[in-house]
Amino acid sequence: MRVLAAMSGGVDSAVAAARAVDAGHDVVGVHLALSRMPGTLRTGSRGCCTIEDSMDAQRAAAAIGIPYYVWDFSERFAEDVVDDFVAEYSAGRTPNPCMRCNERIKFAALLEKALALGFDAVATGHYASIVTGADGSRELHRAAAWAKDQSYVLGVLTAEQLAHAMFPLAATPSKAEVRAEAAARGLTVAQKPDSHDICFIPDGDTRGWLADRVGTATGDIVERDGTVVGSHEGAHAYTVGQRRGLAIGHPAPDGRPRFVLEVRPKDNTVVVGPKEALAIAELAGARFTWAGAAPADPTLPFDCEVQIRAHADPVPAVARVAATPTGGTELVVTPAEPIVGVAPGQTAVVYVGTRVLGQCTIDRTVSAVPAVR
Known part of the structure; x- marks a missing residue:
C-alpha cells in the first residue's frame, strides 16, 4: 500500500512513519509548511511546524530511508484555521484550532492531495485506533494508553476519511516506549519535547495576539441580572470559566469569586457569576x-x-x-x-x-x- 506519512518533526510522527515502512508499505514522508513566516524558530516546547521542525522531519526521513517533501499549506492553514480562530473568538466562542487543523488540513486538504497523487492512506503519529468490522466498515477508538489517547482531537473525522487513515502508534502502551524506539532507530528527535499550546501563537499570549487582530473596545462586565460590576478592553479576551484578569472593582455581595459565564460580542459584554452557575x-x-x-x-x-x-x-x-x-x-x-x-x-x-x-x-x-x- 502507498502511504503518505505526515511528519511534523516530532518523535511520534517519525516513529509512525518508520513503523509504516516496517509493515511493508511504500512510504513517502511529507512535512506541512503551515506558517507564512518560514524563518520562524521553535522555542522549547512552544509552537510547531517551524523551520526547525521541517529540518528535524527531513533528518528523520533520511534515517528511515524514505523520500521526503515539504508541502506549502500555509494559505489554506491561514484561511481554515487561523482566520476561523479569530472569527470564533470575535463571535464570543472558544474554538479549538487543533480540531480545525485535523478536520480541514491533515484529513481534508492533505488527504485530498494524497489520494489525487495515488496514495492509499495518510499515516500520522496520533495515539488512536481504527477497528475494521467484518463488513469492511471502520470505527475510530481510543488508543491503548488512555493517558496519551488523542481520539478526542480526531473526533471530527468522517467515515470516508477513516477509510484512508492510518495510526501506527495505536497499540503503544506509553510515550516512553516511543522515545526508546526512536533512540534505538537512531532518530535525533527521540528526546525532543512535545509541542503544546497554540502553534501559531508560540509565545502563549493569546489575549495580546487577538488584540492585535481584533482590536480593543471598552465594554461592561455584568452580573446575570444585568448589574454592571466592572469594565474590560475587549470581550474577545475572555472565555467561559475564566476567573483571573476580570479586574472587577468590588467584591460580590457574598464575597465569593466571580467567573465568566458568557461572552456577548454583539454588545461587547462579559457576564460573570458564581462558580456553580458554570x-x-x-x-x-x-x-x-x-x-x-x-x-x-x-x-x-x-x-x-x-x-x-x-x-x-x-x-x-x-x-x-x-x-x-x-x-x-x-x-x-x-x-x-x-x-x-x-x-x-x-x-x-x-x-x-x-x-x-x-x-x-x-x-x-x-x-x-x-x-x-
Missing part, C-alpha cells in the same frame, strides 16, 4: 458529524459518554439528534451530572465505550443553575 445541564450543536456509521435512528435517545476537552474525563450522558426552530437539526447531549465550564465553540466528542461515535461544535448550553431575575 454547571451545564445540556449542550447542543448544529455542526455535527459521525466518525463512521451513525446510530440506526439518531433521533432516538442513546446512552453515551461525552468529552468536552482533550484531557477531560468522559461523562455519562444521553444524546439524540433533534430539530431546531429554524428547520435544521442539532446534536443534543444531556450529561448525567452537570459539566462545569462548557463554552460555545468547544467540541463535544461522543463516545460509546472506547468508540468515537461523533462530535459537534457546541452552539448553545443550558445552565443547571438558572439566573434569578
Whole structure:
C-alpha cells in the first residue's frame, strides 16, 4: 500500500512513519509548511511546524530511508484555521484550532492531495485506533494508553476519511516506549519535547495576539441580572470559566469569586457569576458529524459518554439528534451530572465505550443553575 506519512518533526510522527515502512508499505514522508513566516524558530516546547521542525522531519526521513517533501499549506492553514480562530473568538466562542487543523488540513486538504497523487492512506503519529468490522466498515477508538489517547482531537473525522487513515502508534502502551524506539532507530528527535499550546501563537499570549487582530473596545462586565460590576478592553479576551484578569472593582455581595459565564460580542459584554452557575445541564450543536456509521435512528435517545476537552474525563450522558426552530437539526447531549465550564465553540466528542461515535461544535448550553431575575 502507498502511504503518505505526515511528519511534523516530532518523535511520534517519525516513529509512525518508520513503523509504516516496517509493515511493508511504500512510504513517502511529507512535512506541512503551515506558517507564512518560514524563518520562524521553535522555542522549547512552544509552537510547531517551524523551520526547525521541517529540518528535524527531513533528518528523520533520511534515517528511515524514505523520500521526503515539504508541502506549502500555509494559505489554506491561514484561511481554515487561523482566520476561523479569530472569527470564533470575535463571535464570543472558544474554538479549538487543533480540531480545525485535523478536520480541514491533515484529513481534508492533505488527504485530498494524497489520494489525487495515488496514495492509499495518510499515516500520522496520533495515539488512536481504527477497528475494521467484518463488513469492511471502520470505527475510530481510543488508543491503548488512555493517558496519551488523542481520539478526542480526531473526533471530527468522517467515515470516508477513516477509510484512508492510518495510526501506527495505536497499540503503544506509553510515550516512553516511543522515545526508546526512536533512540534505538537512531532518530535525533527521540528526546525532543512535545509541542503544546497554540502553534501559531508560540509565545502563549493569546489575549495580546487577538488584540492585535481584533482590536480593543471598552465594554461592561455584568452580573446575570444585568448589574454592571466592572469594565474590560475587549470581550474577545475572555472565555467561559475564566476567573483571573476580570479586574472587577468590588467584591460580590457574598464575597465569593466571580467567573465568566458568557461572552456577548454583539454588545461587547462579559457576564460573570458564581462558580456553580458554570454547571451545564445540556449542550447542543448544529455542526455535527459521525466518525463512521451513525446510530440506526439518531433521533432516538442513546446512552453515551461525552468529552468536552482533550484531557477531560468522559461523562455519562444521553444524546439524540433533534430539530431546531429554524428547520435544521442539532446534536443534543444531556450529561448525567452537570459539566462545569462548557463554552460555545468547544467540541463535544461522543463516545460509546472506547468508540468515537461523533462530535459537534457546541452552539448553545443550558445552565443547571438558572439566573434569578
